[in-house]
Amino acid sequence: MRRDFPQKTGSSVTLAVLGFFLAGKKELYLNQNMKKQIIRLAIGGVLFLSALIPFEILKIQLFPLELALYIAAYLVVGGDVVLRALKNILHGRVFDENFLMTIASVGAFAILEFPEAVAVMLFYQVGELFQSYAVGKSRRSIAALMDIRPDYANVFRDGAAVKSDPNDVAVGDMILIGPGERVPLDGVVTEGESTLDTSALTGESAPRAVALGDTILSGCININGVLKAEVTKEFGESTASKILELVENAAAKKSRSESFITKFARYYTPAVVIVAVLFAVILPFALPGTGFKESVYRALSFLVVSCPCALVISVPMSFFGGIGRASRCGILLKGGDSIDALARVNTVVFDKTGTLTEGTFRVTEVVPADGVTEARILEAAALAESYSSHPIAVSLRRAYGKETGGDRVSGVTELAGFGITADIDGKRTAIGNKRLMEKEGADFVAADTAGTVVYIAENGIYLGAVVIADAVKQDAATAITELRASGVKRMVMLTGDSAAAANAVAKTLDIDEVYSGLLPGDKVEILEKIIAQSEIKTKEKSAKQAKKRGKRGSVVFVGDGINDAPVLARADAGVAMGAAGSEAAVEAADVVIMDDKPSKLATAVRISKKTVLIAVENTTFAIGVKLLILAITAAGLTGMWLAVFADVGVAVIAILNAFRALGGKKASSEK
Numbered sequence: 001m002r003r004d005f006p007q008k009t010g011s012s013v014t015l016a017v018l019g020f021f022l023a024g025k026k027e028l029y030l031n032q033n034m035k036k037q038i039i040r041l042a043i044g045g046v047l048f049l050s051a052l053i054p055f056e057i058l059k060i061q062l063f064p065l066e067l068a069l070y071i072a073a074y075l076v077v078g079g080d081v082v083l084r085a086l087k088n089i090l091h092g093r094v095f096d097e098n099f100l101m102t103i104a105s106v107g108a109f110a111i112l113e114f115p116e117a118v119a120v121m122l123f124y125q126v127g128e129l130f131q132s133y134a135v136g137k138s139r140r141s142i143a144a145l146m147d148i149r150p151d152y153a154n155v156f157r158d159g160a161a162v163k164s165d166p167n168d169v170a171v172g173d174m175i176l177i178g179p180g181e182r183v184p185l186d187g188v189v190t191e192g193e194s195t196l197d198t199s200a201l202t203g204e205s206a207p208r209a210v211a212l213g214d215t216i217l218s219g220c221i222n223i224n225g226v227l228k229a230e231v232t233k234e235f236g237e238s239t240a241s242k243i244l245e246l247v248e249n250a251a252a253k254k255s256r257s258e259s260f261i262t263k264f265a266r267y268y269t270p271a272v273v274i275v276a277v278l279f280a281v282i283l284p285f286a287l288p289g290t291g292f293k294e295s296v297y298r299a300l301s302f303l304v305v306s307c308p309c310a311l312v313i314s315v316p317m318s319f320f321g322g323i324g325r326a327s328r329c330g331i332l333l334k335g336g337d338s339i340d341a342l343a344r345v346n347t348v349v350f351d352k353t354g355t356l357t358e359g360t361f362r363v364t365e366v367v368p369a370d371g372v373t374e375a376r377i378l379e380a381a382a383l384a385e386s387y388s389s390h391p392i393a394v395s396l397r398r399a400y401g402k403e404t405g406g407d408r409v410s411g412v413t414e415l416a417g418f419g420i421t422a423d424i425d426g427k428r429t430a431i432g433n434k435r436l437m438e439k440e441g442a443d444f445v446a447a448d449t450a451g452t453v454v455y456i457a458e459n460g461i462y463l464g465a466v467v468i469a470d471a472v473k474q475d476a477a478t479a480i481t482e483l484r485a486s487g488v489k490r491m492v493m494l495t496g497d498s499a500a501a502a503n504a505v506a507k508t509l510d511i512d513e514v515y516s517g518l519l520p521g522d523k524v525e526i527l528e529k530i531i532a533q534s535e536i537k538t539k540e541k542s543a544k545q546a547k548k549r550g551k552r553g554s555v556v557f558v559g560d561g562i563n564d565a566p567v568l569a570r571a572d573a574g575v576a577m578g579a580a581g582s583e584a585a586v587e588a589a590d591v592v593i594m595d596d597k598p599s600k601l602a603t604a605v606r607i608s609k610k611t612v613l614i615a616v617e618n619t620t621f622a623i624g625v626k627l628l629i630l631a632i633t634a635a636g637l638t639g640m641w642l643a644v645f646a647d648v649g650v651a652v653i654a655i656l657n658a659f660r661a662l663g664g665k666k667a668s669s670e671k
Contacts, residue, residue, distance in 0.1 A: 050073075066114065161176040187231045193209070277299070331593055340554075342556065342604055342609075356493065364467050366378065410422070453501075492513045575590070626650065
């Protein structure tokens with residue numbers, strides 16, 4: 001049945017206010033498609049009013065002209081929706097929002113409810129415009145935060161710096177970075193000194209000083225000096241490219257909430273179509289006095305309201321916003337599933353070296369065997385480690401203080417989980433842990449001290465040991481405290497280091513459990529046990545919940561070394577210390593912390609919890625209000641206009657709420 005004028009006026013006024021809000025919003029960004037859509041809606045709105053005012057308000061009776069104006073307005077406003085619905089039907093995708101809007105509006109024409117037919121499509125398109133703007137703003141926010149792709153590289157060709165495409169620069173080429181320019185590729189400084197703005201990568205505003213021999217990462221901005229650097233990675237493998245790839249691919253990994261919405265819409269939409277058809281057919285018989293036209297009108301209104309737009313848009317936007325906010329803090333989340341895992345974490349497993357500690361070792365003690373000098377021990381250790389870049393090797397060479405390598409060293413063999421063997425001056429020298437000494441048959445004396453103990457044997461004869469200490473990171477204790485405040489119940493540390501060194505760090509940081517002296521394979525085995533224990537505890541707490549997959553708290557592993565890659569991949573969420581961590585660790589991880597600060601993990605957990613909370617709020621609100629409006633519409637207490645406006649209103653509120661996931665301060669002050 002036709003509705004009276006006051007209801008239509010109210011809806012039109014509301015529509016005008018919403019349009020004014022969009023048009024008058026400061027710093028409003030509109031791409032070409034959005035501008036065309038606004039123009040099209042404006043033309044359709046004028047045609048709509050040209051029909052509404054004379055034929056509905058002034059009651060002029062001229063049916064052919066009225067119908068022509070409404071059809072023209074409808075095609076201008078909603079022609080693309082009808083076209084998409086037809087294309088989707090041809091491709092086997094029938095039940096979507098385009099189908100619902102098309103069948104409802106065409107049905108309104110069929111029962112001569114022309115204003116409702118046009119108004120429904122107009123409201124829907126305004127809602128779509130608002131959603132497009134919201135999604136675009138979210139994407140632009142992330143693009144601005146991650147605007148690290150270099151436009152060019154000044155590469156030396158025939159002695160002169162030539163501006164080139166970064167893709168054309170090869171490893172080993174020399175590049176020049178002037179003040180204010182973005183570092184185009186990863187490299188090592190060969191000439192000059194400067195300070196770099198690393199905020200795009202790490203989220204930290206404090207500049208970093210670089211000089212001869214320092215590594216520079218693409219995406220940073222050179223603040224003052226002129227730098228000359230040798231390229232160490234091709235553009236496709238550079239830090240900037242990797243980060244952009246991670247962020248761009250993050251949306252492909254759906255969270256549990258997003259997967260739920262996808263499945264929900266798959267079954268929900270055909271269900272409401274069936275209910276609407278039954279409603280139109282049965283209502284005249286169930287309620288005496290209700291005509292067929294009235295029942296069809298209610299059924300069409302029911303279809304319009306049933307569009308799950310608020311859910312389909314707002315929930316993914318919440319997770320996209322969370323990814324963007326974390327990126328601003330120097331934390332790369334590789335997808336919504338990473339956010340899910342961090343939000344329900346109850347156990348965090350840490351690697352020690354390079355994660356909780358600085359990874360910058362120094363020799364603190366030399367323990368020689370009888371008749372052996374300290375100098376001989378340091379010489380043997382430094383020569384054996386001549387070609388290793390491991391922090392322990394660097395510290396040994398630094399303590400020795402003389403040139404190493406040359407013809408004195410040959411046959412260097414690295415034994416994973418044991419140490420290194422080498423031929424020094426024709427003598428087999430072994431340097432490593434107790435296992436290596438036992439393997440070499442050396443009669444050694446085990447040292448029980450806080451630090452990493454490196455044992456040295458020559459031709460099976462024990463020479464002595466070197467104790468190497470690694471400092472705990474400044475914010476490691478803060479990380480543990482903040483993680484406990486975020487709800488993490490269990491802290492575990494895995495390390496290949498000695499029990500004494502591991503226990504000393506654990507005591508300093510208040511770690512609950514420590515596993516030391518581990519080989520790479522041992523870490524995976526222990527992590528499996530920790531995950532199994534987490535499942536058992538969950539079952540004990542709630543047998544019903546335990547039956548549901550994914551209800552247990554997640555186990556997160558944090559590491560940085562290449563030997564951590566298998567453990568990172570096995571954990572519910574693997575967190576890699578990205579700036580200094582190995583490429584294998586970064587590739588295997590679900591989360592990358594760019595500045596190597598353990599406290600950023602607590603920041604990631606807070607962001608994830610808030611993001612999931614917002615998604616749950618949107619899901620609950622949208623479904624709750626949707627069901628309420630459907631009930632009211634089915635009862636005939638509201639018309640199609642108001643029902644559509646209420647539906648669009650729910651979507652707008654949910655989208656605005658999703659923006660909260662993107663908001664927040666930078667990492668340095670993130671709390």
